[in-house]
Structure formats: structure tokens, C-alpha cells
Amino acid sequence: MTVAVIVTMWVSLSLFGAALLATQQVDMVKGKWYDKIEVSVFLCVPNVEGGQCTANQGATQAQKDTIKKTLEANPQVATVYYESKHQAFEEYQRVYKDSPVKDVLTEDTIQDSFRVKLKNPEQYKGVVSQAQGLPGVQAVLDLHPVLDPLFMWLNALKWGTLGMSALLLVAAALQIGNTIRMAAFARRRELGIMRLVGASNAYILTPFLLESLVAGLIGGVLACGTVALGVYAIIMEKAAKTITTIVWVGWHQTFIAMGAVLIVSVLLSVLPALVATKRYLKV
Structure with a gap:
């Protein structure tokens, strides 16, 4: 039974540690990508239609000033940066300098825009809807339609792992309680003698709690070793070297998960044993 x-x-506990690492990994990836998200407000030009554009007419300076003031007044906006056609064309030439599409667009066909940095990247819908209704705005783009499905699946993986680990932890707690109850039942005569000679409840319960604690700590230490080995072999030696565009969990996050595993192992071994002994040990 032990x-x-x-x-x-x-x-x-190994699965619990993996769930904690998955949670930290999702938060790290989300923080990196969400910090880089900008809302791009593209302005009207004569040869581009759609949005709040007038046919064959670009955004006027008055409209640009109004758009900038409106965006800056939004409480969710941190900064607003104007990118002119010339700047956008230079960036286009730099990005596609070795591509056949380099000469497809000219400076006259490039749209100038406002780049909007948000205080909270997750609160973007109000800024997008507000900008879409302003005269002189042709289109409003952001990366959330691409990133949100990714984080939806990452969060599903995170909560699924946490749920599975929680079920296994409950099973471990029940098994510990049952083991201690059987041990107490097997030693009921000895415990009766201890009670008759005046032994205190703490004196009687301590051996059972220590037995459960030692078993729990052994399981916790093995789980910590498994988590550390998994991070080194799978993350550091494989994933981090193959996919360099993502910030991966390291030893700092691993030590946090290992500390949580050890704390849970102590609680998971002592509390069920204490409850089982108090409830079923009647001498």
C-alpha cells in the first residue's frame, strides 16, 4: 500500500508540476506577443475604396487630425504614432527587397496609417470599433483574430492538464487516507494499550502522520526529478533549439513548479492522514 x-x-504530482509549467508557458507566450500587438488604422487614399472613404478621395488633413485626437482621447490607448506614405513605402521596400513583389506597389499606392499601442492589449474591441467609424479611415487591422484561436487552444490545454492533475491528486488523497485507516485498524490493540496507559492523541497520531509524510515526500521528490528532467530533455534540448521565436520556460519557472509540488505533497500526505485517523481511529 505504501x-x-x-x-x-x-x-x-508530476502531472501537477507539468500543469504549472504549462500555465507559466502560456502566460509567457501571451505576454510576449500581446505586448507587441498594435492596432493599425489605415487611412483613405484616392485609389483605394471601402471603409469611411469617399470615392477617389484620400483622407484630408482635418480628418487625420480628428482621427489622431479621437484615438489619443480613448482611455485604452497608450500611444498613437503616425506613419506616412514615405515611411511605409521604405519599410515595404526593406521587407520585400529580395522579393518579386518589390516593385508592385509605389509610394502613391501605399496607405499612410496610425499605429496605436494599447494599455491593455486584450481591451482592443472598443478602439477598433471606434476607429472604424471615423471619416477618412479605410480599414482597421490587428493581430487578435490570428492570436486569439491560438491562445484559446493553449488555455484549453492548460486547464485540461490542471483538471487531470486535480483528479489524480484527489485519488492520491483518498488512497493515503485509506492506507492510514487500514494501518490504524491493524494496530488497534496496540493503540488501545497506549490509550489505557495515558498516551495523548498527538503521541498516538504522530507515527501515522510521519508514515504518510515520508511516503508523500518521496513521491514529491520523484515528481520534482521528473519535472526537471522533462524540462531539460524536452524544452531546453529540443523545443527551445527548434523553435526560437517563442520564449520557453527555464529553470526559474521549473524551480517555482517544483516548490509548489513539494508544498502540495506535504499537504496531500498530512491532511488526509489526519482526517482518516481522527475519524476512524476509535480506541
Whole structure:
């Protein structure tokens, strides 16, 4: 039974540590990409239609001033940067300098725009809807339609792992409680003698709690080793070297997860044992 408790704790706590790392990984990726998100407000030019554009007419200076003032007045906006046609064309030439499409666009066909940096990248819908209704705006673009489905699946993976680890932790707690209850039942005669000679409840309960604590700590240490090995072999040696565009979890995040695993292993071993002993140990 003790070996079964150790193995159950090992597996459940390993999955719990992996869930904590997955949570930190999602937050790191989300923070990196969301910090770079800008809302691009493209202005009307004579040869581009759609949005709030007048046919064959570009955005006037008065409209540009109004758009800038409106955006700056929005409480969700941090900064507003104007990118002229010339600047946009130079950037286009730089990005596509080795591409056949380099000469497709000219400076006259390039749109000038406002680049809007948000205080909270997740609060973007109000800024987008406001900008879309301003005269002189042809289109408003942002990266959320691309990133939101990605983070939806990452969050689903995170919560799924947490849910599975929670079920295994409950199973481990029940197994620990059952093991301690059986141990107390097997030693009921000895415990009766201890009670008759005046032994305190703490004196009687301590051996059972220590037995459970040792089993839990062994499982926790094995789980910490599994988590550390997984991070080194899978993340550091494989994923981080293959996909360099993503910030991956490192030893700092691993140590945080390992600390949480050890804390949970102590709580998970002591509390069920205490409850089981108090409830079922009647001498």
C-alpha cells in the first residue's frame, strides 16, 4: 500500500508540476506577443475604396487630425504614432527587397496609417470599433483574430492538464487516507494499550502522520526529478533549439513548479492522514 501511495503521488504530482509549467508557458507566450500587438488604422487614399472613404478621395488633413485626437482621447490607448506614405513605402521596400513583389506597389499606392499601442492589449474591441467609424479611415487591422484561436487552444490545454492533475491528486488523497485507516485498524490493540496507559492523541497520531509524510515526500521528490528532467530533455534540448521565436520556460519557472509540488505533497500526505485517523481511529 505504501508503494502504491508513492507511485500515485509521483504520477499525480508530476502531472501537477507539468500543469504549472504549462500555465507559466502560456502566460509567457501571451505576454510576449500581446505586448507587441498594435492596432493599425489605415487611412483613405484616392485609389483605394471601402471603409469611411469617399470615392477617389484620400483622407484630408482635418480628418487625420480628428482621427489622431479621437484615438489619443480613448482611455485604452497608450500611444498613437503616425506613419506616412514615405515611411511605409521604405519599410515595404526593406521587407520585400529580395522579393518579386518589390516593385508592385509605389509610394502613391501605399496607405499612410496610425499605429496605436494599447494599455491593455486584450481591451482592443472598443478602439477598433471606434476607429472604424471615423471619416477618412479605410480599414482597421490587428493581430487578435490570428492570436486569439491560438491562445484559446493553449488555455484549453492548460486547464485540461490542471483538471487531470486535480483528479489524480484527489485519488492520491483518498488512497493515503485509506492506507492510514487500514494501518490504524491493524494496530488497534496496540493503540488501545497506549490509550489505557495515558498516551495523548498527538503521541498516538504522530507515527501515522510521519508514515504518510515520508511516503508523500518521496513521491514529491520523484515528481520534482521528473519535472526537471522533462524540462531539460524536452524544452531546453529540443523545443527551445527548434523553435526560437517563442520564449520557453527555464529553470526559474521549473524551480517555482517544483516548490509548489513539494508544498502540495506535504499537504496531500498530512491532511488526509489526519482526517482518516481522527475519524476512524476509535480506541
